[in-house]
Every structure is written in C-alpha cells, then in structure tokens.
Amino acid sequence: MPLNVDVGEVGSFPNPSYLTLNNWKKGVITLINESRLPKDALKEADNLFLYEDGMPGPRPGVNWYGSTSPNGLAIIGGDYYQASDGTSHIVIVAGGVVYRSINDGVTWTICTGATLNTTATVSMHQDGGFLYLTNGIDNITRYNGTTVLLTYTALTTPGVPTVVETGAGLTSGTANNYYYRCARVNSVGFSIASAPSTLIQTGLERNAWDTVTNFATVTLPAFSVGQDRYDVFISTDNIYYYYLGSTVTTIYVDTGTDLVNPSVLAPEGNTTQGPKVEELSGVGSRMYGVRDTVNKYRIWASSGTTPGAFSPSYDAAYIDWQPGGKFFPKKAVDYRGGKGDPLATVWCDSADGQGCIIQVSLETVTIGDISITVPSAFKLPGSRGTPAPGSVVNVLNDYFYYNSQAFYNIGTRAQLQNILSTDEASSNIRPTVKQISQSGEANIASVYFDARIYFSVPYGSATNNATIVYDTERRAWLPKAFTLGFSKFLRYTDTTRSQKLLCWKPGDARLSEISSAFQGDYGVPFTTSLITGLYSVNRNRFEFEFTEQGEMEFSNPQGLINIELLGIERSRGYRAIGTETVTPTVTNIGWDTFNWDTKPWDDASIVPNLFSESSIKRYFPVQRELNAVQWRVTTNSLNSGYVLRTLQTGGTPTFGGLPRAWKL
Numbered sequence: 001m002p003l004n005v006d007v008g009e010v011g012s013f014p015n016p017s018y019l020t021l022n023n024w025k026k027g028v029i030t031l032i033n034e035s036r037l038p039k040d041a042l043k044e045a046d047n048l049f050l051y052e053d054g055m056p057g058p059r060p061g062v063n064w065y066g067s068t069s070p071n072g073l074a075i076i077g078g079d080y081y082q083a084s085d086g087t088s089h090i091v092i093v094a095g096g097v098v099y100r101s102i103n104d105g106v107t108w109t110i111c112t113g114a115t116l117n118t119t120a121t122v123s124m125h126q127d128g129g130f131l132y133l134t135n136g137i138d139n140i141t142r143y144n145g146t147t148v149l150l151t152y153t154a155l156t157t158p159g160v161p162t163v164v165e166t167g168a169g170l171t172s173g174t175a176n177n178y179y180y181r182c183a184r185v186n187s188v189g190f191s192i193a194s195a196p197s198t199l200i201q202t203g204l205e206r207n208a209w210d211t212v213t214n215f216a217t218v219t220l221p222a223f224s225v226g227q228d229r230y231d232v233f234i235s236t237d238n239i240y241y242y243y244l245g246s247t248v249t250t251i252y253v254d255t256g257t258d259l260v261n262p263s264v265l266a267p268e269g270n271t272t273q274g275p276k277v278e279e280l281s282g283v284g285s286r287m288y289g290v291r292d293t294v295n296k297y298r299i300w301a302s303s304g305t306t307p308g309a310f311s312p313s314y315d316a317a318y319i320d321w322q323p324g325g326k327f328f329p330k331k332a333v334d335y336r337g338g339k340g341d342p343l344a345t346v347w348c349d350s351a352d353g354q355g356c357i358i359q360v361s362l363e364t365v366t367i368g369d370i371s372i373t374v375p376s377a378f379k380l381p382g383s384r385g386t387p388a389p390g391s392v393v394n395v396l397n398d399y400f401y402y403n404s405q406a407f408y409n410i411g412t413r414a415q416l417q418n419i420l421s422t423d424e425a426s427s428n429i430r431p432t433v434k435q436i437s438q439s440g441e442a443n444i445a446s447v448y449f450d451a452r453i454y455f456s457v458p459y460g461s462a463t464n465n466a467t468i469v470y471d472t473e474r475r476a477w478l479p480k481a482f483t484l485g486f487s488k489f490l491r492y493t494d495t496t497r498s499q500k501l502l503c504w505k506p507g508d509a510r511l512s513e514i515s516s517a518f519q520g521d522y523g524v525p526f527t528t529s530l531i532t533g534l535y536s537v538n539r540n541r542f543e544f545e546f547t548e549q550g551e552m553e554f555s556n557p558q559g560l561i562n563i564e565l566l567g568i569e570r571s572r573g574y575r576a577i578g579t580e581t582v583t584p585t586v587t588n589i590g591w592d593t594f595n596w597d598t599k600p601w602d603d604a605s606i607v608p609n610l611f612s613e614s615s616i617k618r619y620f621p622v623q624r625e626l627n628a629v630q631w632r633v634t635t636n637s638l639n640s641g642y643v644l645r646t647l648q649t650g651g652t653p654t655f656g657g658l659p660r661a662w663k664l
Contacts (some may be wrong), residue, residue, distance in 0.1 A: 008201070014652045017545060019537050019629060021647040025054025027476025029428045034630070044531040046480045049452075050471050054557070058635065059469075059481055059641040060529050065502055065511040066105020066195040069094035074503045077122025078511070080492045081131045085143045088495055091131060091143055093122045095510060098133070098141070098149060104494045105511055113149035113173040114141045122280040128302075129285050136278035140188075154273035155184040155191040158582065159221040160228070164198045167214035175202020179235045181255075181266050182220050184227045185246070189271025189311035194221075196238055206234075209256030218252040226272075231313055233266040233494040241266035246313070246365070252526070256594030261587030263374065264312055271310050273582040275300045275318075279389065281332050283344040288332035288360075297323045299332065299346055300345040301362060303376060311581050312373065316654055317362060325356075326350040329388035335359075335399065337421045339413060345399075346377075347392055353404035355385015357422070383422045388444035391455060392489070395448050395472060400425060402444050402455065405472075405581040432479040435459045447489035448472075449501050454501075456486040463506040484521065486512075501589050535566075537649065542658060544570055547626045547651035550578065552644075557584035559640030565622065565649070567629040570659050577629070578621045617646065625654055 001484075026041040027050060034043045040054065049059045058112045069075060073095030080088040081100075090101045096118040098111040100264045103506035105310050116122060120135040130150075131143040142150040161182050165171050178200050180341075184191040198218060202303050209215050220230050229248045233241035243264035245252065266540035277300060282345035288302035289310075303309040303316040309317045321329060323410045327348040335345035337359060344360040386392060386402045398411035412419070426433050432641075440458030451473050456464040464485030490502040490511075520526055550565045560584040572577045631647045 002476070005039070011576075014655075016548075016580075016652050017538065017659055018650045019535055021532060021535075021631070022450070022533075023054045024050065024056055024644075025474045025476060026428070027471060027474065027478050029477075030432045030479065031428050031430050034531075035534045037535075039129060039535065040216055040439065041533065043533055044529055045478050047483055047526050048478060048527040048530060049469065049473055049481060050476055050478070051379045051643050054174060054474055054476070055643045055645060056530055057533045058641050060480075060516040062484060062503075062512050062514050062516050062527075063518045064522060065500075065513040066090070066101065066205070067107065069099060069508040070110065071095050071326075072109050072509050073097075073118075074509055076403065076506050077120065077124060077133065077135070078488065078490060079124035079126070080129065081126055081143060081145065081283070082493075084129060087346055088493055089145065090492065090511075091124065091133075092511070093133070095300060098143070100143070100147065102495075105163070108272055109147050109155040111143065111147045111149050112563070114151045115136070115139065121278075121474065124275060125280045125282065125287065127280075127282060130308065132280050132287070132308070134277055134280055134289070136276055136291060137287065137486065138290055139276075140274035140308075145204070147273075150631045152188050153226055154270050155186055155227055157270070158182050160182050160195045160196045160231075160242040161221070162219045162442055163198045163200050164217045165200055165202065166217060167209075169204040169214035170200070170202040170216065174201035176202045176205050177238075178202065178206065178234055179238050179241070179246075180218050181233045181235070181241050182229070182235070183231045183267050184224060184272065185231050185313055186226050186272045186312060187228060187230045187306065187314075188274050188309050188550040189316075190231060190267045190313060192268060193233060193241065196241075200596070202471050206254075206256045209254070211257070211391050216254040216255070216367075218254060220247070220250045220252065221248060224480045224497070234260060237600075258430065267544055269294070274308075274310055279331070281334070283332060283334040284342060286362075288344050290332050295320065296407070297321050297325070298324070299329050299344075299360060299375075299377075301344070301360070301373075315373050317373040317375045319360060319377055321346075321348070321358060321377060324468055326352070327356055327385070328357075329358075331392045332360075333392060333394070333399065347389065347401065349387040353387070355387070356380070357383035357385060357410065380410075380420055380422070383410070383420075387438075388441050388449035391444040391446045392440075393446040393448050393453060395453060397415065400453055400470070402436075402446075402457075404438065404441065408428060420555070425533075426477060427466075429477045429479050433604075437461055438609055440464070441483040441505075443487070445486055445488045445503075446589040447491060447501065449491060451488070454480075454481075454486075454489055473505070473622070482608050483526065519641075520638045523638070525636055527636045528634060528640070530633040530644070531632075532613075532631045532647065534566075534628050536628045538653060542627075544625050544627050544654050544656060545651040546654050547622045547624055547629070548623050549650060550580075551617070551648040551650070552582070553615060554582065554584070555615050555643040555645055557582060557616055559584075559635060559637045559643055561640065562563070562634045563620075564634075565629060566632065566634040567624070568627040569627045570627070570656070571607070577622060577626070578620060580618075582618055622649065626651070 029041040077093035099108040135140040140152045171173040181193040181194040234239040243261040245258040264607040285304040287302040292298045306314040331347040367401035440462040445456045453470040455468040467482035471483035486503040564578045
C-alpha cells in the first residue's frame with residue numbers, strides 16, 4: 001500500500017510509531033474487556049508464572065514423588081511429621097489405612113492400631129510429639145513416630161452411685177435435699193454422667209457438715225480400663241448438677257468443705273474419646289477443634305497443660321456459638337486482634353454465603369482453690385466467612401481465604417487503628433471467581449510457597465480442576481496458573497533438609513511434587529497460552545496505521561514458541577494477521593574434556609553443557625493496515641521454556657479515513 005503523505009507539508013513523511021509491550025506485572029485481569037486492558041496486564045495466562053519484574057514464562061512442572069500407596073487406593077489425608085530427633089516422616093491415609101514413610105515416600109509402612117473411615121477426608125495436626133488424625137467420624141487417632149497408632153477410646157457411662165449418711169445432723173431431719181451423679185474421667189475428657197443417686201434428706205444444710213460426725217459417703221462403681229478418676233456432681237433439685245469434687249478411688253466423702261462450682265455442669269455428652277471434629281489446629285499452647293459432626297455450633301479448646309485433653313476438668317473448654325443460628329464454625333487459626341493481642345480466630349459459614357469471623361478468648365476464673373477456664377467470643381464487624389476451610393492460608397501478617405463472592409484478606413491496615421479489616425483481594429478476576437462451583441468450593445486447597453499463594457479450585461466441577469496463583473510480590477492474579485487441580489498441598493522438608501512443595505490430585509494414590517526442575521507434567525507436555533489485550537495502534541482509537549512488522553524478544557528460550565498476531569484490519573475486521581514459530585539457537589559452550597592434540601584437559605571425556613541464548617530478538621513482516629493489535633504466545637512441547645521480554649509492532653499512520661463498514 002502506498003505511503004500517505006501530509007499534503008500540507010510537501011516532502012514530509014509521517015513519523016513511525018511503535019506499540020510496545022514489555023511488562024505484565026498486573027497479571028491477568030478478567031474484570032474488564034480485553035479492549036480496555038492496561039498494557040501491563042494480560043487477558044489470559046494459562047500455565048504461566050510471572051518472573052523478574054513481571055515477565056511471563058511457563059510455570060514449574062509436576063511429577064510423581066515417592067511410590068504409590070501399598071493398597072493402591074486414593075489418598076484421603078496426608079501430612080508431615082517432625083520427630084524430636086529431627087527426622088522427617090510423611091503420614092498418609094489411603095482407603096482408611098494409615099501409612100508412614102521415613103525415606104521421603106520411597107517405601108511405605110502400614111501403621112497398626114486403627115482403621116479409619118474409607119472415604120472421609122482426614123485432617124492432621126502435630127502438637128508436641130503427636131500427630132492428631134481427625135475426620136469427624138472416627139475417634140481421634142494419634143501417630144507418635146512409631147508404626148503403632150494410639151486411638152482415643154470412650155469410657156462407658158458409670159452406674160448409679162450409692163450414698164450413706166453419717167451423723168445425727170444428717171439423719172435426724174428432712175429439710176435439705178441432695179442428689180449425686182458421677183462421671184468417669186481419662187486423660188482426654190469425661191463420660192456421660194451417671195443417673196442420679198437416691199435422694200438423701202438431711203437436717204443440716206451442707207455448709208454445716210464436718211469431717212468427723214456429719215458427712216455423706218458416696219460409693220462409686222468400679223473403675224474401667226483407661227479411667228483416671230471420678231468427677232462427682234451434686235444437685236438440690238435433681239435438675240441442675242454442679243461439679244463438687246474428684247477422687248481417684250471409688251469412695252468420695254462429702255464433708256461440706258468442697259465448694260460447688262456452678263459453672264461446670266454434669267456432662268451429658270461423652271468426651272473421653274475426644275470430640276468428633278473434622279479438624280484440629282494449633283492456637284497458642286492449645287488445640288482448637290471445629291466442624292464437630294455431633295455439635296455443629298461447637299468450638300473446642302484443648303487443655304493448655306495436659307496435651308490432648310478436652311475436658312473442662314483439665315483446663316479445656318468449649319463454646320457453642322449462637323446455637324440455632326445461621327453461622328457454623330469452619331476453620332480456627334492462631335491469629336491476633338486489632339491491637340496485636342493473640343486470639344483464636346474462627347471462620348464461619350452461612351447459607352447466604354456471607355459467613356463471618358469470630359474471635360475467641362479464654363479467661364481463667366478462680367473460685368476458692370478451683371480454677372476454671374471460661375471462653376468468650378465476639379464477631380468481627382464487617383467480616384466475611386468461608387465455606388472452604390482449606391482456602392484459609394497465612395501470608396506473613398495477613399490471612400487470605402475464599403468466600404463465595406471473592407477472595408478476601410484480613411489484617412491490620414495503616415489507616416485503621418486497632419481494627420482488623422476484611423478486604424476483597426480478587427477484584428481484578430471477579431468474573432473468574434464466580435465460575436468456582438458452589439458444589440465443590442468446600443474442597444478448595446491452598447498453600448503459601450515462594451512468595452506465591454496457590455488456590456486449587458473447582459471451575460464448574462465438584463472437584464478441583466485448576467489452580468489459581470496470586471503473586472504477592474507483584475500483587476498479580478493468574479487464574480489458571482495450573483490447568484491441574486490438587487486436593488491438598490504439603491510443604492515438606494525432606495531427609496536432606498531440602499524444602500519441597502508436595503501435593504496430590506483428586507483420586508491419586510501417589511504424591512506429586514511441584515518443581516521448576518521438571519519439564520511438563522509427569523513427563524507429558526502442557527500447553528501454555530498467553531493472550532494480551534487488544535490495543536489501538538494510535539492514540540486516536542479510530543485511526544489506522546500501516547504496520548510494517550511484528551517484533552519480539554525472549555530470554556533463555558527453549559523448544560518451539562508459537563507467535564500469533566491478531567488485529568483489526570481496515571477491510572476485513574478482526575482476524576489473524578500472521579503466525580510464526582520461534583526456534584531458539586542452542587550451542588555447546590565451555591571447555592570440553594576431549595583430547596587436545598595428545599594432552600587431555602581432564603581425566604574424563606564428557607560433552608559440555610547445552611546453553612540457549614540469554615536473549616533473542618526476532619521479527620516478521622506484517623504489511624497490513626491495522627487499527628488495533630493483539631498478541632498470542634503458546635507452547636506445547638516438553639522442552640519449551642522462555643521469559644517474555646518484549647512484544648512490539650511498528651508502522652506509520654495512514655490517515656485514510658474510517659472504514660465504510662463502521663458507518664451507521
């Protein structure tokens with residue numbers, strides 16, 4: 001096409017213009033149309049990460065780690081156990097069977113002593129020397145570094161205690177009524193309290209009894225296996241029974257000196273097997289349990305002095321958050337209040353998708369010589385909860401998590417003093433977040449690794465089928481950084497003290513590892529796709545230019561890289577303008593170790609390393625009159641790799657007027 005000349009200036013030529021894209025630090029933005037994207041953003045970045053100062057390139061690969069579970073069944077739980085001698089153990093559950101490996105998953109050994117539900121997801125949490133396994137169905141199981149599991153076992157409800165009155169002060173009147181109940185106690189909790197004893201009627205009120213002449217002897221049933229003591233409860237109306245005292249024998253003598261504790265009622269539930277929670281997590285010196293399958297509003301706090309105990313008799317506590325209400329506790333973490341004071345922070349879900357966040361504190365109250373733990377809780381105003389407990393992830397001073405409306409983060413803000421603020425973090429990809437299936441959102445998994453947050457999500461599915469990455473350094477979202485979904489991520493320090501990111505996919509019977517050392521996924525290439533916005537070639541969005549050529553620059557390219565230029569052409573509208581393939585030059589660089597004349601350079605003869613160019617520049621002719629351009633870069637071979645530095649088109653304005661097709 002002939003070059004247009006401004007007739008007002010004879011002999012002058014239009015200045016060439018360039019549309020240069022050389023930074024994509026904002027990642028993918030799906031909130032706005034591609035024709036409105038800023039130049040430092042992308043429409044699509046499938047299977048890509050951002051590197052350096054916002055340069056895209058293929059993500060790390062995925063490969064198998066260790067060997068398959070011995071029974072060949074899908075993994076339904078797994079975690080990392082650190083032994084006191086510093087050795088690293090991996091513990092997994094497959095088909096309800098617990099296995100452990102002490103050689104980085106190369107071999108697995110079955111753990112005896114417990115078989116769990118074959119399908120329920122198992123959560124694991126290490127506290128002290130024990131790894132606690134919970135699924136909300138089976139009793140809590142503990143792994144202590146050996147191949148013999150320890151299982152919490154429930155104590156039976158005791159029989160009715162008998163009571164004998166001693167002294168004329170008790171037997172000579174009927175003005176005062178007393179009933180007794182007892183509960184078995186082990187190192188974990190307490191049994192359901194017994195049925196009431198026969199009513200005793202006394203002449204003296206209990207505060208007038210003594211240790212010599214006027215007292216009541218309560219005889220308790222024989223101890224059962226695993227029982228440590230009895231707790232005794234008293235009532236004057238046969239309705240409310242309050243804690244009175246404890247005994248390590250089958251005899252409790254009530255002399256009236258033990259103070260009644262009105263804050264501890266006779267237990268109506270059995271906690272000697274531990275609570276039936278789906279997850280335990282560490283908060284200070286305690287473990288907090290949520291998603292109780294028996295008491296769905298309950299939040300448990302274990303003892304701070306007796307590891308693994310959940311009975312109030314051992315300084316443990318629980319709180320039922322607004323029973324009958326719409327909020328259900330889903331996830332507990334160790335966090336802080338707005339003033340920096342440590343508090344248990346609990347995410348709740350609700351049917352309307354809003355949810356909330358509550359914070360729980362424990363206070364110690366002393367009555368006489370008895371100290372009890374009293375929990376209290378309050379809701380954070382303006383907070384949002386989560387239906388996906390696995391999405392809650394600690395990122396330095398904040399927590400990120402998924403809500404049915406968006407991904408949020410909670411933390412303190414410079415402009416808000418003494419307040420925890422909940423803010424949407426995913427506004428740039430809000431339409432993409434809406435594609436996450438509500439039927440599968442409870443399965444979302446997350447991890448913070450190498451300055452990136454991984455959220456494995458179910459797009460239109462009941463199982464996770466893609467992984468979003470949020471780059472915290474660049475504050476950029478990549479909604480399909482992996483076109484693979486994972487059931488759980490596991491940060492693991494192996495036996496050589498090397499930190500690895502392990503995971504497993506839904507249905508897998510073997511662990512996987514995510515690493516830049518791998519090409520492709522399990523030895524198979526994955527397809528990468530980068531699409532830029534659609535950008536006008538001129539400041540005047542209605543003008544055209546004669547685009548001479550397309551130019552590109554890559555750093556350390558490998559394999560085949562496919563380049564496609566699309567654009568709005570004057571006569572044919574939006575179409576593919578040209579497709580090219582970049583083939584990098586590779587070379588053997590460095591001193592070889594083959595013989596140089598008769599003198600060897602080394603004691604062995606090996607081929608030197610293979611290198612690619614650190615930076616290559618390529619171009620291809622376009623020769624089209626264009627109004628706007630868009631780039632697409634793809635790879636689909638196993639050895640493909642690059643860091644994209646520049647995409648550029650150049651040409652001159654044509655001043656040819658507007659196309660007739662645009663006229664209304």
